[in-house]
Amino acid sequence: MSTKSNPVITLKGAHTAIAAAEARAKEIGVPMNIxxxxxxxxxxxxSRMDGAKITSINIAIDKAFTAAGHRAPTSVYKEAVWPGGPAFSIWNSNGGRFLTIAGGVPIMQDGVVVGAIGCSTGTPSQDEDVAKKGVEAVEKTLKPRMKL
Incomplete structure (x- = not known):
């Protein structure tokens, strides 16, 4: 019997993502929960940067939860979640943790999701901008996996 394992983000990779996201948050002047x-x-x-909103802690975590679990940025749901939309009320799924606000972005390696980053405190576009900087930084460090 053979098993196949999927890659996952390491603590070192997570720290790389957080450092880059924090740097971008400082550039735009918006402290973030990451x-x-x-x-x-x-x-x-x-990471909760000094001045980040306390009420955004769980939002950042749940944005990353949504991006990792659904393997898509949280921003893709913007048009689909309005009343009458194909994904209306999806936020009620997964114990209310499914977030459709921009700021959650998956981290990929060889086309496979290895994790996700979620940012919250700013506007949705600021949160996504900061998250993308974290993703870009860590994806640069990931090496292609050997095919078995």
Whole structure:
């Protein structure tokens, strides 16, 4: 019997993502809550910058949860979640953790989701901008996996 394992983000990778996201948040002047989850939606690392909104802690975590678990940025749901839309009320799924606000972005390696980053405190576009900087930084460090 053979098993196949999927890659997951490491703590070092999570710290790389957080450092880049924090740097971008400082550039735009918006302190953030930044969460990195693995591909199984478990928290790997978290940062609450000085001045980040306390009420945004769980939002950042749940944005990463949504991006990792659904393997898509949370921003893709913007048009689909309005009343009458194909994904209306999806936010009620997964115990209310499914977030459709921009700021959650998956981290990919060889086309496979290895984790996700979620950012919250700013506007949705600021949150997504900061999250993307974290993703870009960590994806640069990931090496292609050997095919078995």
């Amino acid at each position: 969460a990195v989850l693995d591909s199984a939606c478990h928290l790997v690392a978290f």
